[in-house]
Amino acid sequence: MTDSADDGSEERLTYAETGVDIEASEDATAALLEAFGSDLRTEYAGLIDIGDRYLALATDGVGTKLLVAEAIEDFSTIGIDCIAMNVNDLVAAGVEPVAFVDYLAIDEPDEALTNQIGEGLAVGLEEADLTMLGGETAVMPEVIKGFDLAGTCAGLAGKDEVLEGEAQVGDALVGFASNGIHSNGLTLAREAVTREHDYTDEFPPNPERTIGEELLRPTRIYTDLLEPMREHGVRAAAHVTGGGWTNLLRMGEFEYVVDDPFPAQAVFEFVQEEGNVTDEEMHRTFNMGTGFVVALPEDRAEDLAADTDGRIIGRVEAGDSVEVRGLSLS
DSSP, X not given: OOOOOOOSSSOOOXXXXXXXXXXXXXXXXXXXXXXXXXXXXXXXXXXXXXXXXXXXXXXXXXXXXXXXXXXXXXXXXXXXXXXXXXXXXXXXXXXXXXXXEEEXXXXXXXXXXXXXXXXXXXXHHHHHTOEXXXXXXXXXXXXXXXXXXXXXXXXXEETTTSOOOOOOTTOEEEEEEOOSSTTSSHHHHHHHHTTTOOTTSEETTEEEEEHHHHHTOOOOOOGGGHHHHHHTTOOEEEEOOTTGGGGGGGGOXXXXXXXXXXXXXXXXXXXHHHHTOOHHHHHHHSOTTEEEEEEEOHHHHHHHHHHSSOEEEEXXXXXXXXXXXXXXXX
């Protein structure tokens, strides 16, 4: 991708200026953890020692993607996003997701909305091979406007199955394609595309879909990678969510040289052009076509790629940055 032309006539959008400062958010999370400490925590899930294995928990929501669903009154896929954002974090820790609970906060009961959300949750549960143990629907008109959807996923892993979480110099990087924006960066994407368009307008690269429908493509679920990751000796994994490509740095302080990423889908170019967003900001905010990345010994990478739909996208070197598409992110 190339930087949008900057002729001075239109302000460049950044994620922070639209209301989400990733660095400030990370600082706030770190302060929260410092307040009570943590027994055993990976980059993506908390672990509890229950004897011969670990019980893991991850929790996440759908974010402002909900506002797109609300705008076009299509809530049928956001349940998939809720499942995906949680189970993908567990997979990145090397943990098998086993059970899920959801939390829906709403300003007033709405049977049509909750039914559609339930349909999406059911699809996500089936795809991730999860059991729904229950959930909570809270009607709080004085607290919330509209609704919010979040969930918590429990997983199990043998003590030798949790990923080391640390790459090594010389490792290969195997990447796996995303299927669009997923559920991060929607605050920036929404601001960009609604400058000159409505969600119900045709999506220019594919007039058979609307802009809203394209933004609502559900997050890909990566649970099918867990077994091959274990079989081929994956050391660390990164779920490319909030923070975009800088998530690779969660695999350790190294230089991640990405010379063959998956192509960015058309929606990213559309968001970039409509919001006059720089290449760097796009890669710090979005997955840009690659939703999951793992590091493993170079001599095992081709076999992993052959057994999955992944491909070798780069390598690990000494340093402390992510080098991708001519950008250096740290």
